[in-house]
Amino acid sequence: MKTNGKGGKANGRRAEAGLDAIAFEIVKNKMLAAINEAGAVLVRTSASEVVVTVREFTQSYYTSDGHLTLTGGGILLHVKSIADIVRYLIDNYEHTIGINDGDMFIFSDPYLGGMHAPDQAIVAPIFWQGKRVGFCASLTHIPDTGAIDAGGFCPRATEVYQEGIRLRGLRVMRGGVRCDDVFNTLKAAVRLPDIVELDVLSKIASNNVLIRRAQELIEKYGLETYLATNRELIRYSERLARERTRKIADGQWRSVTYLEHDGQQPNLFRIQLTATKRGDRLILDYTGSSPQAATSINATYHAAMGCAFAILAGRLFYDIPWNEGILRPLELRLPDNCIINAQYPAAVSQGMPAGGGVVVFAVQDVLSKMLLASGDDLRRESSGVFGWSVHAPVMSGSNQYGNFFIWPTMDECAGGMGARVDRDGVGTAGTIQTPKVRIGNIEEYEQRYPMLFLFRREEQDSAGAGKFRGGAGGEFCFMLHKSSTGYIDIMLSGAGCEPAIALGVAGGLPARQGRFVKVKDSDAAALLRQGRIAQSLQELTGEKEMLPPKGYARIENRDCFYLAWHGGGGFGDPLERGPELVRQDIIDQLVSRRFAECVYGVVVTGANADIDRAATARAREEIRRQRLAQAA
Amino acid sequence: MAGGYIIGVDTGGTFTDTIILNTRGEVHIGKAPSTPPDFAGGVIDSLGEAARSAGLPLRDILRDCLLFNHGSTAATNALVTWRGAKTGLITTRGHKDVTIIQRAYGRVVGLSDDEVRHILATNKPRPIVPRSLIEEVTERVDYSGEVLVPLNEEEVRSAIKRYQDQGIEAVAVCLLWSFMNPQHERRIKALLHEMAPEIRVTLSSELVPVLGEFERMSSTLANAFLSVTVDRYYTTLARLLRQEGLRARPLIVQSSGGLLPIEESSARAIQSIGSGPVAGLVGAQALGALIGFGNIISTDVGGTTTDVGLILEGKPQMAMEPSVSQYPLAVPMVEVTSIGAGGGSICWVDDHGIMHVGPDSAGAVPGPACYGKGGTEPTVTDANLILGYLDPDYFLGGAMKLDREKALETVEQKLARPLKISPLEAAAGAYDIVNGNMVNAIRILTVQRGHDPREMVLFAYGGAGPIHAVAYGVELNVPLIAVPAAASIFSAYGATRMDILHKYELSRRMVAPFNPKAVTEIFEQLESQAKRDLEKDGVAKSAQSLHREVDMRFVLQVHEVSVPIRGKTLVAADIARLSTQFVELYEKMYGQGTALPHADMEVVRFRVSAVGKIPKPPVKPQPAGRSSAKHAIKGTRKVYFRDSRRNGGQSRAIRSGRLIATTVFDGLSLKPGNRMEGPAIVEYPTTTVVIPPTHVAKIDQFMNVLIR
Numbered sequence A: 001m002k003t004n005g006k007g008g009k010a011n012g013r014r015a016e017a018g019l020d021a022i023a024f025e026i027v028k029n030k031m032l033a034a035i036n037e038a039g040a041v042l043v044r045t046s047a048s049e050v051v052v053t054v055r056e057f058t059q060s061y062y063t064s065d066g067h068l069t070l071t072g073g074g075i076l077l078h079v080k081s082i083a084d085i086v087r088y089l090i091d092n093y094e095h096t097i098g099i100n101d102g103d104m105f106i107f108s109d110p111y112l113g114g115m116h117a118p119d120q121a122i123v124a125p126i127f128w129q130g131k132r133v134g135f136c137a138s139l140t141h142i143p144d145t146g147a148i149d150a151g152g153f154c155p156r157a158t159e160v161y162q163e164g165i166r167l168r169g170l171r172v173m174r175g176g177v178r179c180d181d182v183f184n185t186l187k188a189a190v191r192l193p194d195i196v197e198l199d200v201l202s203k204i205a206s207n208n209v210l211i212r213r214a215q216e217l218i219e220k221y222g223l224e225t226y227l228a229t230n231r232e233l234i235r236y237s238e239r240l241a242r243e244r245t246r247k248i249a250d251g252q253w254r255s256v257t258y259l260e261h262d263g264q265q266p267n268l269f270r271i272q273l274t275a276t277k278r279g280d281r282l283i284l285d286y287t288g289s290s291p292q293a294a295t296s297i298n299a300t301y302h303a304a305m306g307c308a309f310a311i312l313a314g315r316l317f318y319d320i321p322w323n324e325g326i327l328r329p330l331e332l333r334l335p336d337n338c339i340i341n342a343q344y345p346a347a348v349s350q351g352m353p354a355g356g357g358v359v360v361f362a363v364q365d366v367l368s369k370m371l372l373a374s375g376d377d378l379r380r381e382s383s384g385v386f387g388w389s390v391h392a393p394v395m396s397g398s399n400q401y402g403n404f405f406i407w408p409t410m411d412e413c414a415g416g417m418g419a420r421v422d423r424d425g426v427g428t429a430g431t432i433q434t435p436k437v438r439i440g441n442i443e444e445y446e447q448r449y450p451m452l453f454l455f456r457r458e459e460q461d462s463a464g465a466g467k468f469r470g471g472a473g474g475e476f477c478f479m480l481h482k483s484s485t486g487y488i489d490i491m492l493s494g495a496g497c498e499p500a501i502a503l504g505v506a507g508g509l510p511a512r513q514g515r516f517v518k519v520k521d522s523d524a525a526a527l528l529r530q531g532r533i534a535q536s537l538q539e540l541t542g543e544k545e546m547l548p549p550k551g552y553a554r555i556e557n558r559d560c561f562y563l564a565w566h567g568g569g570g571f572g573d574p575l576e577r578g579p580e581l582v583r584q585d586i587i588d589q590l591v592s593r594r595f596a597e598c599v600y601g602v603v604v605t606g607a608n609a610d611i612d613r614a615a616t617a618r619a620r621e622e623i624r625r626q627r628l629a630q631a632a
Numbered sequence B: 001m002a003g004g005y006i007i008g009v010d011t012g013g014t015f016t017d018t019i020i021l022n023t024r025g026e027v028h029i030g031k032a033p034s035t036p037p038d039f040a041g042g043v044i045d046s047l048g049e050a051a052r053s054a055g056l057p058l059r060d061i062l063r064d065c066l067l068f069n070h071g072s073t074a075a076t077n078a079l080v081t082w083r084g085a086k087t088g089l090i091t092t093r094g095h096k097d098v099t100i101i102q103r104a105y106g107r108v109v110g111l112s113d114d115e116v117r118h119i120l121a122t123n124k125p126r127p128i129v130p131r132s133l134i135e136e137v138t139e140r141v142d143y144s145g146e147v148l149v150p151l152n153e154e155e156v157r158s159a160i161k162r163y164q165d166q167g168i169e170a171v172a173v174c175l176l177w178s179f180m181n182p183q184h185e186r187r188i189k190a191l192l193h194e195m196a197p198e199i200r201v202t203l204s205s206e207l208v209p210v211l212g213e214f215e216r217m218s219s220t221l222a223n224a225f226l227s228v229t230v231d232r233y234y235t236t237l238a239r240l241l242r243q244e245g246l247r248a249r250p251l252i253v254q255s256s257g258g259l260l261p262i263e264e265s266s267a268r269a270i271q272s273i274g275s276g277p278v279a280g281l282v283g284a285q286a287l288g289a290l291i292g293f294g295n296i297i298s299t300d301v302g303g304t305t306t307d308v309g310l311i312l313e314g315k316p317q318m319a320m321e322p323s324v325s326q327y328p329l330a331v332p333m334v335e336v337t338s339i340g341a342g343g344g345s346i347c348w349v350d351d352h353g354i355m356h357v358g359p360d361s362a363g364a365v366p367g368p369a370c371y372g373k374g375g376t377e378p379t380v381t382d383a384n385l386i387l388g389y390l391d392p393d394y395f396l397g398g399a400m401k402l403d404r405e406k407a408l409e410t411v412e413q414k415l416a417r418p419l420k421i422s423p424l425e426a427a428a429g430a431y432d433i434v435n436g437n438m439v440n441a442i443r444i445l446t447v448q449r450g451h452d453p454r455e456m457v458l459f460a461y462g463g464a465g466p467i468h469a470v471a472y473g474v475e476l477n478v479p480l481i482a483v484p485a486a487a488s489i490f491s492a493y494g495a496t497r498m499d500i501l502h503k504y505e506l507s508r509r510m511v512a513p514f515n516p517k518a519v520t521e522i523f524e525q526l527e528s529q530a531k532r533d534l535e536k537d538g539v540a541k542s543a544q545s546l547h548r549e550v551d552m553r554f555v556l557q558v559h560e561v562s563v564p565i566r567g568k569t570l571v572a573a574d575i576a577r578l579s580t581q582f583v584e585l586y587e588k589m590y591g592q593g594t595a596l597p598h599a600d601m602e603v604v605r606f607r608v609s610a611v612g613k614i615p616k617p618p619v620k621p622q623p624a625g626r627s628s629a630k631h632a633i634k635g636t637r638k639v640y641f642r643d644s645r646r647n648g649g650q651s652r653a654i655r656s657g658r659l660i661a662t663t664v665f666d667g668l669s670l671k672p673g674n675r676m677e678g679p680a681i682v683e684y685p686t687t688t689v690v691i692p693p694t695h696v697a698k699i700d701q702f703m704n705v706l707i708r
Helices: A005-010 A021-045 A079-093 A180-189 A193-221 A223-247 A301-315 A352-372 A442-448 A524-529 A579-587 A593-600 A613-631 B040-054 B058-063 B074-080 B098-107 B113-117 B153-165 B183-195 B213-243 B262-267 B275-291 B380-386 B404-419 B423-445 B465-476 B487-495 B516-536 B572-590
Strands: A057-062 A068-071 A104-107 A119-128 A131-141 A168-174 A251-261 A266-278 A281-285 A330-333 A394-398 A404-408 A451-458 A474-480 A487-493 A515-520 A543-546 A550-556 A560-564 B005-011 B015-022 B027-033 B065-071 B087-092 B134-137 B147-149 B170-174 B200-203 B251-253 B259-261 B296-301 B306-312 B336-339 B345-349 B355-361 B457-461 B480-483 B500-511 B544-554 B561-565 B601-612 B633-642 B657-666 B675-677 B680-683 B688-691 B696-699 B705-707
Touching: A021 A057, A021 A068, A021 A131, A021 A193, A021 A223, A021 B572, A057 A079, A057 A193, A068 A079, A068 A223, A079 A104, A079 A119, A079 A131, A079 A168, A079 A301, A104 A193, A119 A168, A119 A193, A131 A193, A131 A223, A168 A180, A168 A193, A180 A193, A193 A223, A193 B572, A251 A352, A266 A352, A301 A330, A301 A352, A404 A442, A442 A451, A451 B098, A515 A550, A550 A560, A579 A593, B005 B040, B005 B058, B005 B275, B005 B487, B015 B040, B015 B487, B027 B040, B027 B487, B040 B058, B040 B213, B058 B065, B065 B275, B065 B487, B074 B213, B074 B275, B087 B153, B087 B213, B098 B213, B134 B153, B153 B183, B170 B183, B170 B213, B183 B200, B200 B213, B213 B262, B251 B262, B251 B275, B259 B262, B275 B296, B275 B306, B275 B336, B275 B457, B275 B487, B296 B423, B296 B465, B306 B423, B336 B423, B345 B380, B345 B404, B345 B423, B355 B423, B380 B404, B380 B423, B404 B423, B423 B465, B423 B633, B457 B465, B457 B487, B465 B480, B465 B688, B465 B705, B500 B516, B516 B544, B516 B572, B516 B601, B544 B572, B561 B572, B633 B680, B675 B680, B688 B696, B688 B705
Parallel strands: A281 A330, B005 B065, B065 B251, B087 B134, B087 B170, B170 B200, B296 B457, B457 B480, B657 B680
Antiparallel strands: A057 A068, A057 A131, A104 A119, A104 A168, A119 A131, A251 A266, A266 A281, A394 A404, A394 A487, A451 A474, A474 A560, A487 A550, A515 A543, A515 A560, B005 B015, B015 B027, B251 B259, B259 B500, B296 B306, B306 B336, B345 B355, B480 B705, B500 B601, B544 B561, B544 B601, B633 B657, B675 B696, B680 B688, B696 B705
């Protein structure tokens, strides 16, 4: 699948008269370069690991009436909803408090945009010779919101009021001067005032870059070219997106996934997605999904829309400029009072790990099925589901220097890639919604937090099996080390611990579920003193407690904490996988012999893992027989 | 500068180039085929060619050689062709997957935005050491450098034994926190030397003592992988050069844009990755400064690859996050992008009847079909010969005859017949396609990053560059294309324009208020090493300069701002100034009001750059003379040109073209001020400049060809 970019450029049939193809290309690429530069500035000035390492930030340009014209770089989940924020700003403040040159406005209300209260956006108008010519915005996930729980994911919340300070467009910069009143108010409301202040400043710095670059472009290419390029960008993307959508086979596909916990107790929620593709239109209909929960696992409309945008951008429209145009073929149907369309004032702080997060899986799943039914070049873009579950424990407490810390652990962002139609998925690969995501170095973690990591590695047998297997997920385990108080607190925020959510496609199996385990009163430290480093939960004594996907845990001095995150789903029947490939996986320690035998039906023997052909044939025959028996 | 010679040699994938300069400003050049995988023979051949053109015995020249600066593809080639050592990796128990997980970003590092976005098409790089060959040893040091678990030497010994059994040639050792406390790494090295002296060892704490185990391990691993190959090459080369009479110690071009003595380069193999192309870029910088251009797109078209680099405001662009083949490298690197397009690139037709050029290359052996050395695949050079751009009797100044019949035959057979077009049209198509590939690579560096080629000049060098430069320059809309006088050996020239450069780094975290004594001590420690090294390099005191820098940030930030420090022994006032300076630099980079002056600041890294200035040969302008170039006309021949269209770029539709009678000029006879209107061909012994009917060329006072 490839856009006919050249054709698009060469045919010259632009809706905008007088906009030449080269100017369009240069202005577009310069805007993208500015977005990348602004992202680099954010990364270099922010104090939040979620921003710096995990790349949870977004920069984007908007038209003067609030339409998204271009985004790139960071996380894709939030960009669409910032356009809604910009329009809210215009509708409510243009004729009241005014939107002036040098102003910047701060927002963090999940009912206006973003996923949850920690998503904080700063919107700035772009002015040229006294006239507003557009908007730009920078968004990051801040480490605290002053909610009932440190970090702003709140399993116990039942109303959005408990989830921290929500901002609706306070003017954080006025005419280029910082507004200390707003800063002081915000800082007084959160647990990490300095880091939050630095994060606000870093978004101001990022917006400064976006504004300056836009003004340079206008100076050089003229205001008309700039405005025409911005308008044309949306139309250009829409044309290409519709063209691509048209190529997908018409039909209807369904995906059903589940959430197993409401934050307070085990509880089952259904997310049902029916995708209908007809002509150049795609309808994502969530009718049949569970009603909203009484707890905080709900998602707002913005979260559901943002997740759809991210997956469509990364998987279907990867070679089309990312803006509002790519959503034009899409219609999202969300029932009222649904778990992914919660009504105010429902609590929504876990909406991303939970309701919204599962949308990420559901959209991938239906998309892969749709593509599989389409022509060859589209079929190639089908895959197992990427392993990623916002399996995010937020840790907080006192570090080895006696300072309070909050650490949203995001190693699960190194999820396994789903298997491809002709190749295995990449292990610990990253996520779709944040194309350049990273996880931290262990040395960075240990320098900041009172922990010692016994191991971090790809987890054996974590990948979804298939003719082509998914990429492996990972696991780590740490003990407390030099803690100044002797404990840390963990707020668990995961999904996919019981139901499999990184599904396979075309007969491929899902990846293994994620897990949180606490080892109470372990002997990890005693082992270290004896010159041994425990390398698995089995090697540790102490009570092993399987923690719920959502909730709370306290890790004390002798305890260890273990986390396993998801691999990618498989593609095709595992019995069709070449025994040589299975053998190589055994040698590479990705697959255990037992798993190979039970799931792939491949039997190996001896230190060299030689394939026992006869036993393999028997094992595969037996698995087929069992399948038939079960079917009957 | 006293009498004597300054020599620059650059080994490319296909040719090895030499420039010999003397103190009177005279220049002699030589070119010989490269001799991979052992490149040393080609260096000697190339030197011999240059000596022949100077009319002196090589031995005399080498004896009187003051400086021998060498850009070498040995490291790059070993990595790209995967001819490194059989490598092992020893690391801390529990952390053997560091280079497998790659912090998840090994999948995308170094890729263009377009590549990153097509997620399903991305892959992590092939692992240098597969998981089954990575050895974990029990030991643990914590963030403060405290040993929590002493090194289990028994495990180390049995790991070494396994490595010996498996025939491992090089071992990378990278333990957690080794930059805070290197004792375990050092002990492992001692055990390796004791038990397996034949195995080459790279320690992370010696190579790149910086925080961040993935980037440190990735660098250490790449270094170990290359160490054996690179060391073998440098050792052989140094011996051969000594045998031929060289007394000076060879200096090797580093990825940092400076030079290091050959012995040191052996130990730091990764730093000579991209050595040749970096030399070219430094040459472009020097030439740009001389003729008044600060914003330059530099393109080096060789036999196998085209290297593209950027100079902005007079400075080569450093890579933000250096990486090679998706391996992050924690060393400073000038950014050069390489694509598989050059004179030797093979042209082929796929099953769908579409013609492609590259990335496979016929290299120097067997080379293009027209070399008559057994090459059976049509290459770009064959196409250029058919199109009349090359003269079969004047390749390498006539030293090598090209076989036009052979070229026609393969192009007919492999391209024209399957495409059902004439050989001439097929050759023209190949020329267009390879130019298009070059345009795409340049656009990624320029247009995609917001640098407008319409405001830059294009430097075209490398043997094949000037044949293609105007064609791809037109597509990029650059206003001026410059072919340097030393175009065919430009990286060799660049190597003569550099200085010795050492960089020393140490990660140490200090929170303000800093203790002036502690800061001074760390710098003195780094500087004593720097001074020892510069002295060892034979750099006179007067030519030495040391530069101190700290990387600072607000506490809890992750990235830093580099702040230069002046002064030797630091006192409280210097330290106070440091904080102000940091805030100033910070606000300059990120905007007024973005700093947090009341927040705590910290220093996380100390750095000393040690520069040893080395003499540069003088470059003298010559007075411009008459504009007529009649005296240099060699004759005319039929040359193929596409029908005139000056500002191309949008459409790739195949245009018509025809053979035009074209004046051929002898490049060596041209004088400053001479003007040539296209269509014209300017022939030098080692390169050919093609000037289409739309363009005009002028010789400047340094003998560069400027085309507008």
